[in-house]
Amino acid sequence: MAIKIDLRSDTVTKPTAGMLAAMMAAKVGDDVFGEDETVHELETKLAGIFHMEAGLFCPSGTMTNQIAIKCFTQPMDEVICDQTAHVYRYEGGGIAYHSMASVRLLNGPRGIISPELIEPEINEDNIHYPNSSLVVLENTVNKGGGACYQLSQIEPIHTLCNIKGLKLHLDGARIFNALVATGDSAKHYGQYFDGISVCLSKGLGAPVGSVLLGSKETIKKAVKIRKAFGGGMRQSGFLAAAGIYALDHHVQRMSVDHDHAKALAAALNQVTYVASVMPVETNIVIFEVATGFNTENIIHLLAEKGIVCSTMGLKKIRFVTHLDVSPEMIDYTIEQILHLHPSLHK
Known part of the structure; x- marks a missing residue:
């Protein structure tokens, strides 16, 4: 599957x-x-x-x-x-x-x-x-x-x-x-x-x-x-x-979602195609795509790896963690974030 x-x-x-x-x-x-x-x-x-x-x-x-x-x-x-x-x-x-x-x-x-x-x-x-x-x-x-x-x-x-x-x-x-x-x-x-x-x-x-x-x-x-x-x-x-x-x-377990979001944000802060990441307090991660990189191209490349996300305005992408996202899924997503190679000016 x-x-x-x-x-x-x-x-x-x-x-x-x-x-x-x-x-x-x-x-x-x-x-x-x-x-x-x-x-x-x-x-x-x-x-x-x-x-x-x-x-x-x-x-x-x-x-x-x-x-x-x-x-x-x-x-x-x-x-x-x-x-x-x-x-x-x-x-x-x-x-x-x-x-x-x-x-x-x-x-x-x-x-x-x-x-x-x-x-x-x-x-x-x-x-x-x-x-x-x-x-x-x-x-x-x-x-x-x-x-x-x-x-x-x-x-x-x-x-x-x-x-x-x-x-x-x-x-x-x-x-x-x-x-x-x-x-x-x-x-x-x-x-x-x-x-x-x-x-x-x-x-x-x-x-x-x-x-x-x-x-x-x-x-x-x-x-x-x-x-x-x-x-x-x-x-x-x-x-x-x-x-x-x-x-x-399902209330107290939300802290797991918050930890997952912070882990995703930490990975996003390490890659060149991300200009900035909003501070993460809860389960939402919004990041801005760096100049020269195309937002839709990044979303498409993530989707090819099985990771679906959404835009949040011009040059912004949003991840939201939740109870159907396991620690193993977060580890996999982080690996893909770190090794993604979006094209410049595409």
Whole structure:
């Protein structure tokens, strides 16, 4: 069998044997009627982990983010986020389409924004300006190479939002990667955010789903928005069971993925066809191709060796490690990186 090491994303994972067994044993009901006890268990479990009041299971992180934005804004409002933010770049223009809100973009280092960047961009009460109503953070920052917020960075943003009357939402697509890397406690997050989106289908390895966390009032509103978005699911406990299993078995092992990513980065820093590698904190490695070398040529040569990856903008390539990438696969990938011979000016 041909070698295939898929480093395109941590969304490509397959359920483990234990996860499949948990899915097949799930007790299910019609969740639109509120009768799926496994969905309730997942929502309650995650709400407890983050010290939030309630949760809502949805098909995707895009849906949980867009529901949250719609909960926290009105038409003619403005959302403040970094220019790299997933909610802005990769959710199909959903902020404009669903919420009829504009976006104020910041330029934080590796996507990490601060009160010093946010405060000058909060609009005063003036009929010419949209109403600044929501700040969105992303943890970890995808385009920032998996950069993490520390809780100590989040607290002053929360304080500023409170003073200025803005809501604060977290796109926690890879929040457990951040928690494992920083050592911060999930239970402290609930005091800072009005909404938290937790993705189950990335580093946690579940096949489908994200959970929106918030107050009971927010989640009551979110249920109706989810229905209007077409996100109501029936016997979705089979999918929720995968999320529960992942939370019980796949969190601490993320440190292995982080170590694998750092090992790949160390190898990339040794070769002439790489100009620079973003600092690696979690499971994402983004590197810039050196002048004279062709990005697509490097991706093609890696693919010939059975290693698949993706571009991340002009002259940038991304590797993402995950639970389906073994230590042996990392060793093989490093060997190929070190002995790859891309052509100049090709």
